[in-house]
Structure formats: structure tokens, C-alpha cells
Amino acid sequence: MVSAMDPGYFESMYAESADPWGFDDRWYERRKYALTLAALPRPHYRRAFEPGCSIGVLTAQLAERCDRVVATDVVPRALASARDRMQREGLADRVELGRASLLDPWPAGAFDLVVLSEVLYYLTPADLGTVLARAVDSLEEGGSLVAVHWQHPVPEYPQTGRAVHDSVAALDGLQRVGSYRDADFHLDVYTRGATPSVAAAEGLS
Numbered sequence: 001m002v003s004a005m006d007p008g009y010f011e012s013m014y015a016e017s018a019d020p021w022g023f024d025d026r027w028y029e030r031r032k033y034a035l036t037l038a039a040l041p042r043p044h045y046r047r048a049f050e051p052g053c054s055i056g057v058l059t060a061q062l063a064e065r066c067d068r069v070v071a072t073d074v075v076p077r078a079l080a081s082a083r084d085r086m087q088r089e090g091l092a093d094r095v096e097l098g099r100a101s102l103l104d105p106w107p108a109g110a111f112d113l114v115v116l117s118e119v120l121y122y123l124t125p126a127d128l129g130t131v132l133a134r135a136v137d138s139l140e141e142g143g144s145l146v147a148v149h150w151q152h153p154v155p156e157y158p159q160t161g162r163a164v165h166d167s168v169a170a171l172d173g174l175q176r177v178g179s180y181r182d183a184d185f186h187l188d189v190y191t192r193g194a195t196p197s198v199a200a201a202e203g204l205s
């Protein structure tokens, strides 16, 4: 049987390193964040949700494009780093950080942006189905959902990034509006319901 990943797995990682994946330093991560931000169809969002926010590197960049960001993680140490970052970068009033699992009930209220970045492959297929249904339900009509995941298999993870992106692609109610793929990660952007292209939204097509 495939089982969900225990929060203790991630707590041990943060006990060994303040930035276990090198989000602050690696060119690989900086480039991936730049591609993720560039792929968002709208210049600005009202209210975003980023579950599994870690130390808040992507969260801070999202906050530059959003009125508010709700960001959660299962590891208090990661959230403390994220909180320090938001203070340092003058973003604390725009970012609401909290300890929660993706498996908990989602924050109340609608979002116009949901960012699922390097977090879905920690879920079992059954839990993934529940979480994705919540993601679609919480997304406003015309809102954007972004999925970004490492594509190489990781033996400890219940699912591969490939399987996760296939599950997102099979969801009802979303239309894919953009994708980027390379040997290492896939980035897919969806909107809820039919929406004009970026050019059409500005009257270019």
C-alpha cells in the first residue's frame, strides 16, 4: 500500500539544514521560480494560496504580484524562516503564514491563484484526488492554478511528478493555458473555466 509522507520526514530535513533544497542559492531554483512567475497569465492577483511554502522563497516572489498570499507548511522551523523573510522584505502585511497540511481543510474563501509547487508528489493517489478537488473548488472562475514538479523519480515519494501532472491534466473544470517542460521539471498553468488568452485580454488578438 502507498502511504502518505510523515511530517517527521520534513522536520528531520529542516533540523539538518535551514534550506534543504537550496532554494536561496541554486540557479536551478532561481530559474524555475522565474519561469513560474513569468507563466502566470495575469500581472496581478487578489488572493493566492501556496501550500507547502517551505522557507518562503517563492512565497515572497508571489507576494510581489498579489494583494495577499496565504502560505502554509507542516514544519514550524520552515515557517519561522519564511516569517523572518517576509519581515526582512517588508512583505509581512501581505503574507499570511500558518502551520497546516495539504490534507487539512483548505483556508476559507476563494482564491484567484493556487500554486502547487513541488508538493503534490508527497500525497498518495487517493489524497491527491481529494486535494485537487479542493483546489478546483477554491479557485474563482477565471483564476489560475499552477503545478510545478520535479520529474525524476524519488524512491521515498509516494508518486512521481509525472503521475501528479497527469492527474492535474485529467481534472474537470480546468483548461490548460500554458506549459513548460524540460528534462528536470514540468510547469503547467490552468485557468478555471474558459478565459481569454493573455493577448486577447489586452485586445491584441
Ligand SMILES: C[S@@+](CC[C@H](N)C(=O)[O-])C[C@H]1O[C@@H](n2cnc3c(N)ncnc32)[C@H](O)[C@@H]1O
Pocket: 005, 010, 021, 023, 051, 052, 053, 054, 055, 057, 058, 072, 073, 074, 075, 078, 100, 101, 102, 103, 117, 118, 119, 122
Ligand atoms: C520541496 S518544498 C517546496 C517549497 C515551495 N513550494 C517551492 O516550490 O519553493 C516542499 C515543502 O512541502 C512541505 N510539505 C510536505 N508535505 C506537506 C503537506 N502534506 N502539507 C503541506 N506542506 C507539506 C515540506 O515541509 C516542504 O517545506
